[in-house]
Amino acid sequence: LFVNASEASGRKIPETLFGIFFEEINHAGAGGLWAELVSNRGFEAGGPNTPSNIDPWSIIGNESSLVVSTDRSSCFDRNKVALRMDVLCDRDGANVCPDGGVGVYNPGFWGMNVEQGKKYKVVLYIRSLQSVNISISLTGSNGLQMLATANIIAADVSNWTKTEILLEAKETNHNARLQLTTSRRGVVWFDQVSAMPLDTYKGHGFREDLSTMLADLKPGFIRFPGGCFVEGEWLRNAFRWKETIGPWEERPGHFGDVWMYWTDEGLGYFEFLQLAEDLGAAPVWVFNNGISHNDQVDTSSIAPFLQASHEGKEILDSLEFAKGAPDSAWGSVRTAMGHPEPFDLRYVAVGNEDCGKKNYRGNYLRFYDAIRHAYPDIKFISNCDGSTQQLDHPAHFYDYHVRYELSHFAACTFEISIVLQIYSDANTVFSLAHKFDHASRSGPKAFVSEYAVTGKDAGTGSLLAALAEAGFLIGLERNSDVVEMASYAPLFVNANDRRWNPDAIVFNSYQLYGTPSFWMQRFFSESSGGTLLNSTLQANSSSSLIASAIAWKNSKDNKNYLRIKIVNFGSNIVNLKISIDGMKQNTFQSLGSTKTILTSSNLMDENSFKEPNKVTPIKSLLENASVNMEDVLSPHSFTSFDLLIE
Numbered sequence: 001l002f003v004n005a006s007e008a009s010g011r012k013i014p015e016t017l018f019g020i021f022f023e024e025i026n027h028a029g030a031g032g033l034w035a036e037l038v039s040n041r042g043f044e045a046g047g048p049n050t051p052s053n054i055d056p057w058s059i060i061g062n063e064s065s066l067v068v069s070t071d072r073s074s075c076f077d078r079n080k081v082a083l084r085m086d087v088l089c090d091r092d093g094a095n096v097c098p099d100g101g102v103g104v105y106n107p108g109f110w111g112m113n114v115e116q117g118k119k120y121k122v123v124l125y126i127r128s129l130q131s132v133n134i135s136i137s138l139t140g141s142n143g144l145q146m147l148a149t150a151n152i153i154a155a156d157v158s159n160w161t162k163t164e165i166l167l168e169a170k171e172t173n174h175n176a177r178l179q180l181t182t183s184r185r186g187v188v189w190f191d192q193v194s195a196m197p198l199d200t201y202k203g204h205g206f207r208e209d210l211s212t213m214l215a216d217l218k219p220g221f222i223r224f225p226g227g228c229f230v231e232g233e234w235l236r237n238a239f240r241w242k243e244t245i246g247p248w249e250e251r252p253g254h255f256g257d258v259w260m261y262w263t264d265e266g267l268g269y270f271e272f273l274q275l276a277e278d279l280g281a282a283p284v285w286v287f288n289n290g291i292s293h294n295d296q297v298d299t300s301s302i303a304p305f306l307q308a309s310h311e312g313k314e315i316l317d318s319l320e321f322a323k324g325a326p327d328s329a330w331g332s333v334r335t336a337m338g339h340p341e342p343f344d345l346r347y348v349a350v351g352n353e354d355c356g357k358k359n360y361r362g363n364y365l366r367f368y369d370a371i372r373h374a375y376p377d378i379k380f381i382s383n384c385d386g387s388t389q390q391l392d393h394p395a396h397f398y399d400y401h402v403r404y405e406l407s408h409f410a411a412c413t414f415e416i417s418i419v420l421q422i423y424s425d426a427n428t429v430f431s432l433a434h435k436f437d438h439a440s441r442s443g444p445k446a447f448v449s450e451y452a453v454t455g456k457d458a459g460t461g462s463l464l465a466a467l468a469e470a471g472f473l474i475g476l477e478r479n480s481d482v483v484e485m486a487s488y489a490p491l492f493v494n495a496n497d498r499r500w501n502p503d504a505i506v507f508n509s510y511q512l513y514g515t516p517s518f519w520m521q522r523f524f525s526e527s528s529g530g531t532l533l534n535s536t537l538q539a540n541s542s543s544s545l546i547a548s549a550i551a552w553k554n555s556k557d558n559k560n561y562l563r564i565k566i567v568n569f570g571s572n573i574v575n576l577k578i579s580i581d582g583m584k585q586n587t588f589q590s591l592g593s594t595k596t597i598l599t600s601s602n603l604m605d606e607n608s609f610k611e612p613n614k615v616t617p618i619k620s621l622l623e624n625a626s627v628n629m630e631d632v633l634s635p636h637s638f639t640s641f642d643l644l645i646e
């Protein structure tokens, strides 16, 4: 490998190159990053009509002691369903309540993680025509282990009354539930029941352990909230940002009909912007452009989706909400939510995977004109792939989905089993490292918004997948004059509800691990914003090797490094010689120079809850750091040499 390390050979890599794509898929948000423990907190998941399905709430008691139903008596106009409990038993008399009382419990998302010594804030709305005495408890999964409990005793809750209590857990249980019970005869209504750990990431409601993993990725941007989630199978089930802001109690929630689950929308548009700010990532707002998988708004009727003068103006309002003055119409809603300063929103993606659809171009142009006029600083990402031919509409970026191009389908419209067959295998993704070598150097730049090895090469996150992706990322780095952003997909999976394989971060109520692909991304983003140097690989069988060289300053130790990354995608050992031009013989310090390797004994090795670090990068000291070096690359490995510059 010949590296030209002279300053003149360098080209800065965009700070935004390595980002993340957060989609509400696999319970990434509801039952994932959003720390809310209660699932279906407003009892709306069964729909706005009654009788409704209160799942996963369940009943404690039998028909002689309790009747549970739903009605539309809530004090919240946008989510009218409330839970009604007709308690038939009492503390004494002919029908005595069972020990512990009767009521309902919520198991959260496959069990709540309750940890000893930690505090949990429970908020709920209660109404009853009698005085009430209600126990609120966190218990084990069968209700027997009492983790924390408190009583609400109130003489007058004849109007809906908000109640807040803080519970401190005296024991740990990763599969806990929240119970609301009573031993008093009468009728009680509940609505909007929430339980949140007191400690969340930066105090903003995000699960701390999962957020820390995101922060470790040092994302240059965060694309949200989808994906297909933005589109919906039908427009009526698409993501509507206005329904996701303001007080959480007033958010109606919605059923995501692509990934087939309900979200209470605690994690809404505001929280996405907050997350971006907390992670130091540029927000990329993917909005619905009037197109879902199965229906579309005709361009002639698209005005309510965008126009400033129109009642239903959706998108311009979303930008005013994010960027407007604190006292502007929508900026003041943001201010009321505790964030008077505008968010730094500079990128919008018009739709997701909609390029081939009848109204895409027409709708795109309407959004483009309206937004550009009101917010000239906004950069547009088109769904159409401009890597092989010029776009026929103006855009700053074109979206390049690896899987989209290969399948020629909007992949998410298919059943998962079919999707797996048509997704990109490891060899294809590795070879796509050269995808942009001959792309046009003028015009819009590429945003690789979703990439991943899928199918049998990937399993649920294999070394093989990570190596192929590393090769692809090296290719992007080398082409970062035309590729400005890239994000792996999907980011998260709750192991209890895998809708898509593989994913970068796997979790359940209390455990988590990164797949080899996660670790690879983490490694690449560590040196974000570095300078790409000219390098040339001379090899006998070059197709299984790819390398890049960059100069970067490590913010952890504030020192300068030359980083050389190489993927050996083949099954042979490779004897490597590195020659670095443009630097003096003793430029590198042995003490402080390191070598990092990601490999494993089996190509299909994965991490797991049991072995979270089976396939992770291993760092060791590099004693022979020099402008002329030799090393041996293991088969199927990723190696990085970090040469500390004196």
Ligand code: AHR
Residues within 6 Å of the ligand: 023, 025, 226, 227, 228, 229, 352, 353, 410, 411, 412, 450, 489, 490, 500
């Ligand atoms: O990442 C999962 C899905 O893949 C996304 O929702 C969609 O954009 C793509 O087809």
